[in-house]
Amino acid sequence: MDKARVKNFIICILFLVNAFLLVIVLESYGEERRAYLYRREALEKVLEDNGISLNSEIKLPEKIPPQISLKRDMKNELDEISALIGECKAEDLGGNIYFYSGPDGEAKFRGTGEFEILLRAGVIRKGKNPVESAVAALKKLGIEYSDASPSIENDGQNIIVTLSCSLDKTPVYNSRISFYFNSENLTLIIGNRPQSKKYSAVSSENYPDSVTVLMNFLENIRQTGEVCSKIEKLEIGYFLNSAVSGDCTLKPVWCIQTDAKPYYIDAQTGVPVTVKLSP
Amino acid sequence: MKDKSRFVDSAKNILILFLLISALFLFFKAVLYEPDSIIFSGFFSRFSDNREIVQPDVGQTSETILAAKPVYVLVTTEDGSHYAVKYSSQDREKMLSQFSSALGEALGSSSSPAEISLAKWKQALGGSGVFFDYLYPQLISSIALSLGTEAKGIASSDFSRRLFLGNENGNLILYYISAVSGKIFRCETALSFSTLASKISEYPMGNAKFAFELGGAYENLDPFFIFSGETCDLRAAGVSNPLHGDYSKSALLNVFGINIRAASEYSEADGSIVYVEGEKSLRIESSGRVLFNVTGKSGIPVRHSSENLTINDCLSACSEIVRTSVGGICGDAELGIADIDSSKFPSEISVNFRYFLDGLPVILPNGSYAASFSVDSGFIKRAEFYFRQYSLSGDALVALPEKQAAAIVMASGGEPVLVYEDKADSVSYSWIVK
Numbered sequence: 001m002d003k004a005r006v007k008n009f010i011i012c013i014l015f016l017v018n019a020f021l022l023v024i025v026l027e028s029y030g031e032e033r034r035a036y037l038y039r040r041e042a043l044e045k046v047l048e049d050n051g052i053s054l055n056s057e058i059k060l061p062e063k064i065p066p067q068i069s070l071k072r073d074m075k076n077e078l079d080e081i082s083a084l085i086g087e088c089k090a091e092d093l094g095g096n097i098y099f100y101s102g103p104d105g106e107a108k109f110r111g112t113g114e115f116e117i118l119l120r121a122g123v124i125r126k127g128k129n130p131v132e133s134a135v136a137a138l139k140k141l142g143i144e145y146s147d148a149s150p151s152i153e154n155d156g157q158n159i160i161v162t163l164s165c166s167l168d169k170t171p172v173y174n175s176r177i178s179f180y181f182n183s184e185n186l187t188l189i190i191g192n193r194p195q196s197k198k199y200s201a202v203s204s205e206n207y208p209d210s211v212t213v214l215m216n217f218l219e220n221i222r223q224t225g226e227v228c229s230k231i232e233k234l235e236i237g238y239f240l241n242s243a244v245s246g247d248c249t250l251k252p253v254w255c256i257q258t259d260a261k262p263y264y265i266d267a268q269t270g271v272p273v274t275v276k277l278s279p
Numbered sequence: 280m281k282d283k284s285r286f287v288d289s290a291k292n293i294l295i296l297f298l299l300i301s302a303l304f305l306f307f308k309a310v311l312y313e314p315d316s317i318i319f320s321g322f323f324s325r326f327s328d329n330r331e332i333v334q335p336d337v338g339q340t341s342e343t344i345l346a347a348k349p350v351y352v353l354v355t356t357e358d359g360s361h362y363a364v365k366y367s368s369q370d371r372e373k374m375l376s377q378f379s380s381a382l383g384e385a386l387g388s389s390s391s392p393a394e395i396s397l398a399k400w401k402q403a404l405g406g407s408g409v410f411f412d413y414l415y416p417q418l419i420s421s422i423a424l425s426l427g428t429e430a431k432g433i434a435s436s437d438f439s440r441r442l443f444l445g446n447e448n449g450n451l452i453l454y455y456i457s458a459v460s461g462k463i464f465r466c467e468t469a470l471s472f473s474t475l476a477s478k479i480s481e482y483p484m485g486n487a488k489f490a491f492e493l494g495g496a497y498e499n500l501d502p503f504f505i506f507s508g509e510t511c512d513l514r515a516a517g518v519s520n521p522l523h524g525d526y527s528k529s530a531l532l533n534v535f536g537i538n539i540r541a542a543s544e545y546s547e548a549d550g551s552i553v554y555v556e557g558e559k560s561l562r563i564e565s566s567g568r569v570l571f572n573v574t575g576k577s578g579i580p581v582r583h584s585s586e587n588l589t590i591n592d593c594l595s596a597c598s599e600i601v602r603t604s605v606g607g608i609c610g611d612a613e614l615g616i617a618d619i620d621s622s623k624f625p626s627e628i629s630v631n632f633r634y635f636l637d638g639l640p641v642i643l644p645n646g647s648y649a650a651s652f653s654v655d656s657g658f659i660k661r662a663e664f665y666f667r668q669y670s671l672s673g674d675a676l677v678a679l680p681e682k683q684a685a686a687i688v689m690a691s692g693g694e695p696v697l698v699y700e701d702k703a704d705s706v707s708y709s710w711i712v713k
Contacts, residue, residue, distance in 0.1 A: 007291045014298035021305035028309060093469035095387025095428045111427065112380050114474070244383035245427030 036060070039211050050218055052258075053230050060210040061236050064252050064267050065170050066201040068238075072111060072246030073197040074098075080142045080196075081107050084117065096246055111246040113175070117189040124186040126159070133186055134161040134179040143193050146171035146237075158182055165193050167250060171237040173264065194240055195248050204252055208270040210234070213254045216270045217263055228258035236267060344591065345598040345606070346425035347615025348375060350638060351412040351505055354482045359405055362485025363507040366678075366697065368514075368638040377478050378409045378444070383426030385444055385453040385468040386419065392437075392464035395454070400443075400463040401491060403454055407472075407479055408445035412505070414640065414696065414713075415617040415633070416440040416458030421594050436590065438619070441503060446472040456503075490685075500685055501694035501713075511678035511697055514637050514671045516706040520567040521608040521668040528552075528563065534604050535571050535662075536579060537561055566703075567666040568647070569604075571659075578658030588625050588657050596659065597630045597652045605632075605650050610668040612636045614649055628654045634701075636669050641699045642711065643667070667701060676708055684710040 044054050074090070081100045082088050088102030096111030107117040127133050131150050138145050146166035153160045158180045165175040177191030208216075214234075221228065234257070238250040252267035266273050352374045353363040364370040395403075404410065413422075420435035422442075438458040445452050451470040456463050491502035529539040532554055542556040550565040558575035573579075581588065581596040594616065606614050617633035617640070632650040634641040643649070643665055653661040678684075684695040693712040700709045 004288070004291075007288075007295065010295055011291065011298065014295065014302055017302045018298055018305060021302060021309050024309040025305055093388050094431050095384035095389075095469060097384060097388050097469045099469075108469075110384065112384075242380070243427045244380045244387070247427070 043211055043214055047214070047218065047231070050221075051229060052218075052221075055230065055232050058231065058234050060234065062210075064204040064207050064236055065168070065238070066204050067252060067268070068167065068198060068250045069200040069202075070195040070248050070250065071197040071199050072096075072113075072195045076142075076196045077109055080140070081109070081117070083140045083142070084137060085119065085123070096244055111244045112192065112242040113195055113240070113248055114192040114242075115190070119186055119188070121185045121187075126181045126184055126186065130159050130161050130179070130181045130186075131163075133181070134163055137179065137186060137189060138163065138177065141189075142196070143177070144168075145177075158187070162191075165191075167194055167238060170252075171235070171255075172240050172250060173237050173253065173255060175238075175240045192240070192242070194238075194250060195242075195246060204267065207252070207267050210254075212270055213265050213267070214256070216272070217254075217256050217265055220263070220265075220272045226260065228260040230259040231256055232259060233257035239264070239266075239273065343595045343598060344421045344425050345601055345614055345616060345632065346417055346421045346594075347413055347415060347617060347633075347635065348613075348638070349411040350414040350635075350640070351410075351507075352378070353410040353412075353487060353505055353507075354378075354479055354485070355404070355406065355408050355410070356479055356482055356484060357407050357476075358484060359407075360484045361487035361489070361505075362482045363487035363505045364509070365505060365507040366509050366511050366513065366639070371638050378411075378475070379426055381409070381444060381451070381470065381475050381478075382411060382442065383423060383428045384470055385451060385466075386423040386426065386430045387428030388469035389430065389453050389466035390468070392455075392466045395463050395465045397463060399465075400454060400456070403445045403447075403452070403465075404443060404489060406446055407476070408443055409475065409479070410441070410443045410505075412503070413440050413442075415615075416619075417616060418590055418594065418619060418621075419455070421591055421616070424591060444475060446476075449473070451475060497685060497689065499689050499692040504685070504694045506681055506685070509681075511680060513639070513676040513678060513697075513699070513708050515674035515676050516611070516636055516699060517670045517672065518701055518704070518706050519668045519670075520565075520666060521610075522563065522565075522567050522569075522666050524668075526608060526666075531563070531569070531604060532561060534600055535559060535561055569664040569666060571662040571664075573658070573660045576658075578655065578660040581654060581657050581659065583657070590619070590621055590624060590628065593624075593628050593652075593654045594619070594630060597632075597650070597654070597662075600652075600659070600662065601632050601650045605664050605666055608666065608668055609634060609649075611671045612641065612667070612669040617648065626656055630654070634667060634669065636699045636706075637671060639697060639699055641667075641669070641701055641706075642709075643701050644703050669706065678708050679710060688712050 040060060047054055078090055082102065085102035085105035085107060088100045091099040093099055098109050100107040104123040105117060105119040107115060109115040124133050124137050144166050146164040148164050148171060151162040161179045162176055165172045165177065172194055175192055175194055177189060177193065179186055180188040235255050236252055237255055239253045240248060240250055242248040253273060254265040254267055256263040264273050351363065351365045352371055353361050355361050364374055416438040419437050419439055420430045423430035439455040440458055441456045443454040445454060449472050451468050451472045453466045453468055454463065486508040488506045490497040490500040490504040532539050537554055537556045537559055542554040544552060544554050546552050552563045554561045558573050558577065560572050562570045581592050584592050601614055612634040614632045615635055616630065618631040620629045630652045631648040634649045647665045649665055651663045652659055678697055688695045691712065695710045696713045698709060698711055700707050
């Protein structure tokens, strides 16, 4: 009987503790939410005072991905290219440039992550939707692509589909791959990609927050005299910085998509950067 | 009845367990886990992908040799006009970030060099491409190493100051002038010129000219002196002696394997302090000059990368010492190799480093180098340093325009070079004749 009472007492105490902690947690979430809304309101006001509106659907990103360093993995590279052009041999051309030749095509990969692949007819067909065929080729190459809408051009001879790369679902703005289709087949793949082997990640904990970044953006707009009236999208991606040695660094950058053009701001320094999109 | 009480008892146990887990979870969320808490952030970061493993910055390659950077860069666009950058460090950095990888790949994949005539070299310079001028001859293989690759086919033991990446039937060709023989060479590479063409097309039509393109008026000048057409705007700079600050002398002694506790120390009349340990001595002068000397046979051994000692092994060892001594406290300046005498290698080699401020060389008082090394049979026997700390300010200095400097030099001939001049207590600029 005593044992049952003790258990009842413990249950009561635990209920009270849980209720107390739940209130604290909810209060803390509420505070965070209020602070977020306050920041956003203040930001909207500052932007409005400068004639720029913020798309109401934009959620200010809170978490900045870490800065990542990657290395070239030759075995992985051989396996990936073999999956596309068949079992192939690698030839070292010097300068960290490797030439691969297989039954279904040939490829040249550089230490900087730039590459070009020539495919024989029929390896990958254009099909009804060339974007799907391009994605199929990327999957064979083991390259992650971002969900940004692909660009499709027609130069009179070829249909050119360009996809952006990503890493761990974070877009890499200056890493893009173009697929050239003739009337029937995919003939050429050309682009640059992040290397495949991760070897370090540097914390982004103390990087400036979204408000600081947007204030820097505003300052930049003022200084350059450029004009925009609306911020359509705000996201964090990576900027790829490659070296001939086969090492590369992915640095987090903020992408502020305005109605005029996209602006990129270094997430670490808060300084605007120019991102060259190639090819 | 007994079964019912057992069931109730078990249910209570389960409920207690659940409430305990829930309380722990909520406690963790409410009290322990503060995203900004210094105490716990380290712990939690172990479980997140935000963790810090090492801190490399790969964009600038993990170089071992402090090879100088090109001081002048010139881009020749498709229409044959030259766009050159000589004095704007920001523009030069931008150009180097665009073209350095192509130079590295070209050096790494180049075939054996074939000699060409001066006329062919001049003809190549007239076509689309990128011209790099290091101002001081560099070991070709060390340029390649500093760019993250390895020169194999090219005469890697040759030295060059001027290199050009040009176009020949769509292939990227590497040209260079040998600083040893004065001959001009051409090497094929594994690259197609299209890798460079798209970057070159971003440049506007330039008005730069090589001296040889301007005909007889400048015939006494170095024919490959570049009239960049830029205004010679420099950033004002200040200088101080970092050894007067709180620089750790024991750290400096450690670089040379001298233990401050084991070494005997004495002062000289001119204020210099001398440390002696066995055959090694280090003399630190109040002016910032530091002299390391070994009297016996041993010295600081140079690590071999292969069975036989290479020039790059020596450059790498000297660079490492420079990095941990003068290079660590030079402020806004950078250091680069400016002069190598390898005529008696492998028995002897001397390596000299200069300060570069905002991309331009710094001339020190009495023609000193920032660091000088004598390597004897694989041991560094003598090293001399001139410790300086430079700081760039926002003020601008306007130097004499290029054409006027060239006009002054024309009579005597040579090449006018704009430099920062360290006058011991201040920094100014001047044109010198090279």
